[in-house]
Amino acid sequence: MTAHPKTRRKGIGPRVREALHGYAFVLIWIIGFAVFTLIPLLQTFFYSLNQVTVSATGIDLSFVQWENYTRALFTDPTFVELLIEYAIETLVSVPIILIFSLIIALFLNLNFRFKGLFRTIFFLPVVITSGPVIQELTAQGATSVPGIAISATVEEFLAELPSYLSNPIEYLLTSFILILWFSGVQILIYLSSLQKIDRSIYEAAAIDGASAWESFWKLTLPSLATTNLVIAVYTIIALSHFSENKVVKYIYGQTYAVEGGIGYASAMSFLYFLVLIGLLVLVYAVLNFQAKREVA
Amino acid sequence: MVRGITRETIKSFLLGNRTSHGLLFMVVVYLLLIAIGFVYLYPLLFMFVTSMKSPEDLLNPMVQWIPTEFYVGNYLKAFRVLDYPNTLRASILISVLPSVIQTVVCSFVGYGLARYRFWGKNLIFALILATFIIPAQNTVIPQMLTYRDFGLLGNISALLLPAIMGQGYKSAIFILIFYQTFLSLPKVLEEAARLDGASDLKIFIQIALPAAIPSYIISIIFSTVWYWNETFLTVIFLEGGIQSLPMQLSKFVQAYENLYPPGVVNIFDRLNEAVKLSGTFLNILPLLVMYFVLQKWFVESVERTGITGE
Numbered sequence: 001m002t003a004h005p006k007t008r009r010k011g012i013g014p015r016v017r018e019a020l021h022g023y024a025f026v027l028i029w030i031i032g033f034a035v036f037t038l039i040p041l042l043q044t045f046f047y048s049l050n051q052v053t054v055s056a057t058g059i060d061l062s063f064v065q066w067e068n069y070t071r072a073l074f075t076d077p078t079f080v081e082l083l084i085e086y087a088i089e090t091l092v093s094v095p096i097i098l099i100f101s102l103i104i105a106l107f108l109n110l111n112f113r114f115k116g117l118f119r120t121i122f123f124l125p126v127v128i129t130s131g132p133v134i135q136e137l138t139a140q141g142a143t144s145v146p147g148i149a150i151s152a153t154v155e156e157f158l159a160e161l162p163s164y165l166s167n168p169i170e171y172l173l174t175s176f177i178l179i180l181w182f183s184g185v186q187i188l189i190y191l192s193s194l195q196k197i198d199r200s201i202y203e204a205a206a207i208d209g210a211s212a213w214e215s216f217w218k219l220t221l222p223s224l225a226t227t228n229l230v231i232a233v234y235t236i237i238a239l240s241h242f243s244e245n246k247v248v249k250y251i252y253g254q255t256y257a258v259e260g261g262i263g264y265a266s267a268m269s270f271l272y273f274l275v276l277i278g279l280l281v282l283v284y285a286v287l288n289f290q291a292k293r294e295v296a
Numbered sequence: 297m298v299r300g301i302t303r304e305t306i307k308s309f310l311l312g313n314r315t316s317h318g319l320l321f322m323v324v325v326y327l328l329l330i331a332i333g334f335v336y337l338y339p340l341l342f343m344f345v346t347s348m349k350s351p352e353d354l355l356n357p358m359v360q361w362i363p364t365e366f367y368v369g370n371y372l373k374a375f376r377v378l379d380y381p382n383t384l385r386a387s388i389l390i391s392v393l394p395s396v397i398q399t400v401v402c403s404f405v406g407y408g409l410a411r412y413r414f415w416g417k418n419l420i421f422a423l424i425l426a427t428f429i430i431p432a433q434n435t436v437i438p439q440m441l442t443y444r445d446f447g448l449l450g451n452i453s454a455l456l457l458p459a460i461m462g463q464g465y466k467s468a469i470f471i472l473i474f475y476q477t478f479l480s481l482p483k484v485l486e487e488a489a490r491l492d493g494a495s496d497l498k499i500f501i502q503i504a505l506p507a508a509i510p511s512y513i514i515s516i517i518f519s520t521v522w523y524w525n526e527t528f529l530t531v532i533f534l535e536g537g538i539q540s541l542p543m544q545l546s547k548f549v550q551a552y553e554n555l556y557p558p559g560v561v562n563i564f565d566r567l568n569e570a571v572k573l574s575g576t577f578l579n580i581l582p583l584l585v586m587y588f589v590l591q592k593w594f595v596e597s598v599e600r601t602g603i604t605g606e
Contacts (some may be wrong), residue, residue: 018412019412019413021412022409022412023408023414025404025405025408025409025412026409029401029462030420032462032463033423033462033463036463037392037430037435038440039438040435040437042432043438044434044435044438054441106330107329110325112322115508117331121337122333122336122585122587122589123591124340125336126521127521127582128340128525128580128587129525131527131528131542132527133542134578136575137339137343138547140343140572167311174508176545180335181336236410237429240431241432242433243527243528248431248528252528268333269431269433270434272355273434275361277429277430280429
């Protein structure tokens with residue numbers, strides 16, 4: 001980023017000129033951010049403090065303070081339940097996706113025939129995963145592990161467990177393939193990180209007598225600390241933004257419902273956003289702690 | 297020659313040595329990959345097989361994986377229910393057009409961030425990340441109301457306007473892709489052009505842009521796929537105006553019963569899972585075709601663009 005060797009306009013220094021040209025390139029994004037993200041976000045927050053009724057001419061607001069929030073948290077029987085379910089399911093899915101995509105990436109990092117074919121298979125879901133498609137597949141029972149989820153033994157076993165344990169397990173069994181289907185981009189990111197690791201470290205370790213097992217735990221995993229973090233964050237966001245997400249669907253339904261309305265849906269959106277940030281912070285803290293320990 | 301085969305060579309042939317993996321190891325790898333691959337593809341296989349089953353086959357518990365006859369009746373029905381030619385055209389329109397625009401704009405922004413020093417860049421990066429994290433439902437209602445005021449609901453502009461302003465669907469990823477791309481391109485040519493008196497815009501179009509063609513292709517492909525599959529925004533912004541394939545699929549039951557009223561048609565023409573899954577398959581078919589034609593770009597994208605997020 002060197003300064004321009006000559007300044008054509010007098011009065012403006014090269015640094016200022018460079019900055020102005022830079023702003024020219026990003027200006028449209030800044031305006032877009034204000035128009036399509038910041039203002040709507042503030043407006044949604046404003047709606048969340050109001051009772052909003054849509055009429056033919058416009059919208060009518062009546063200020064209700066935090067009533068929509070207290071209603072979502074303390075009166076609405078489904079919302080909090082869905083929110084907790086979402087948090088648990090996300091926390092169950094993230095480690096599975098991380099481990100699964102790392103294993104697949106380690107496999108694909110080896111040299112063997114038909115590698116391209118397998119890579120194509122494991123990336124395929126990224127291309128076809130959309131809300132309605134997943135909904136159809138789930139409805140037809142195509143996303144559960146064949147033969148396990150529906151067996152009577154499993155059902156009896158689940159009935160014995162307390163609900164806070166049986167719900168995640170049931171989710172795991174019925175949506176296992178679905179969870180794996182969210183690993184496509186993650187596999188690619190792991191793969192490219194694996195390929196960036198210097199091969200000579202492994203050779204040196206092998207000469208020192210380290211087994212492949214040892215070099216995985218002591219070399220590969222520590223160098224993937226940042227990647228783990230990126231992938232965990234990406235996964236949480238991908239799961240939370242998915243249009244078949246129960247909370248998203250519920251909020252969307254409430255937007256047009258008679259007893260719900262825009263104000264109420266906005267309040268729930270912000271509560272949902274808070275939980276999402278909470279999950280991100282939690283996972284970030286855990287993985288960052290892990291990464292620091294690896295380095296130390 | 298025979299005496300050359302000692303226990304050591306057999307052992308290394310099976311278990312591998314420092315330079316190559318053994319046969320046993322590779323067999324295990326293949327078996328695992330095939331098993332996982334099968335589980336992975338199970339929903340698709342299930343969908344395809346079920347969609348080829350005739351009503352008799354569906355009721356016959358003996359028919360699991362291989363239908364007794366080649367039956368395309370489900371597809372003919374699903375084709376009609378989905379209003380395929382129209383919804384397909386709409387889907388292509390609402391996915392390709394915003395992606396091309398979004399890619400061009402994001403490349404602009406990424407170039408500005410990568411090539412110029414200016415105050416507030418870190419803030420902009422933080423905001424870009426924020427746009428990635430903020431859920432759509434936190435911003436979509438005011439947008440929808442504004443569009444309604446301008447009469448843009450159901451119009452493709454509702455998707456194009458955010459894309460033009462760099463706020464398209466998942467735009468943060470594309471800005472980062474271009475940021476990485478332009479950061480890694482050598483600056484020598486640009487500086488030479490600048491010495492020759494070329495303007496900044498000219499430098500971008502004539503020197504930076506051609507060097508970043510792979511990133512453009514990848515961005516357009518990914519953006520197209522994501523716009524195609526996106527239903528949350530399209531339902532809110534386009535409902536009543538443009539009907540895309542996934543939108544039509546999500547109300548398949550309703551559309552089916554309009555065409556084949558349940559009380560009127562005979563039992564074999566009632567809606568069954570085979571017809572539904574034919575519809576689902578028709579829905580992803582264009583994406584599958586695109587994927588297998590362009591798969592090199594998909595799977596090599598992360599390596600090519602160097603985006604790993606650091």
